Amino acid sequence: MSTHLKAYVVHEDDEGNCAVVFATNGATARRDGANELNLTFEEVESCCREPALDQYAPGPVPMHATLAIGWWHECGNCHCRFDQDERHECDDEREDAFEPVQSETRSTYCSPACMMADWAKSRARQNIEHAAIEAALTRWPAATSAVGGECNKAWPSREREIYAQFTVPGLRFPVRWTLGEKVVHVSPCDAEAFQRLGGITP
Numbered sequence: 609m610s611t612h613l614k615a616y617v618v619h620e621d622d623e624g625n626c627a628v629v630f631a632t633n634g635a636t637a638r639r640d641g642a643n644e645l646n647l648t649f650e651e652v653e654s655c656c657r658e659p660a661l662d663q664y665a666p667g668p669v670p671m672h673a674t675l676a677i678g679w680w681h682e683c684g685n686c687h688c689r690f691d692q693d694e695r696h697e698c699d700d701e702r703e704d705a706f707e708p709v710q711s712e713t714r715s716t717y718c719s720p721a722c723m724m725a726d727w728a729k730s731r732a733r734q735n736i737e738h739a740a741i742e743a744a745l746t747r748w749p750a751a752t753s754a755v756g757g758e759c760n761k762a763w764p765s766r767e768r769e770i771y772a773q774f775t776v777p778g779l780r781f782p783v784r785w786t787l788g789e790k791v792v793h794v795s796p797c798d799a800e801a802f803q804r805l806g807g808i809t810p
């Protein structure tokens with residue numbers, strides 16, 4: 609079946625985004641491409657055959673193949689745009705040499721250093737989330753469905769804070785707790801029930 613699929617490049621006008629779709633005919637490709645780009649059929653600017661990408665049917669197409677036909681990508685770490693030859697709209701004084709790479713999860717980067725930095729950031733984020741979940745479960749063993757995260761402190765602070773959000777049996781809405789704080793944020797509907805459960809006492 610996939611041997612009959614052909615590659616089409618579907619373009620969106622406004623932001624220059626495009627997608628590669630594999631289909632047996634142009635109309636199907638246009639419809640599938642519109643779906644992928646979150647457009648209506650009519651909003652698609654163009655839908656053209658790209659025989660150079662046929663060999664990747666039924667997809668996905670690796671980054672190096674789209675770079676080879678002139679596409680741009682954005683680095684998942686430093687957010688500079690790059691094509692096959694160089695970075696654009698980017699600080700020239702960079703120390704990491706330009707060398708486009710793609711991760712196993714298909715994110716694109718302008719250099720191995722950027723890929724490593726992004727990986728380190730996501731590891732740090734995961735560690736923070738786990739720490740928040742553990743802290744919440746230690747303090748409220750009845751908590752379920754705990755998730756952790758990091759967000760900006762209230763303006764004008766530029767610092768970040770770590771929080772856990774979880775549900776407690778008997779409460780209608782999730783509870784949010786910022787690590788290090790003595791109070792938690794509960795929905796007004798749940799305040800009484802939460803106090804009855806002894807939740808607010810540190």
Ligand SMILES: [Zn+2]
Nearest residue numbers: 683686718722
């Ligand atoms: Zn980069």
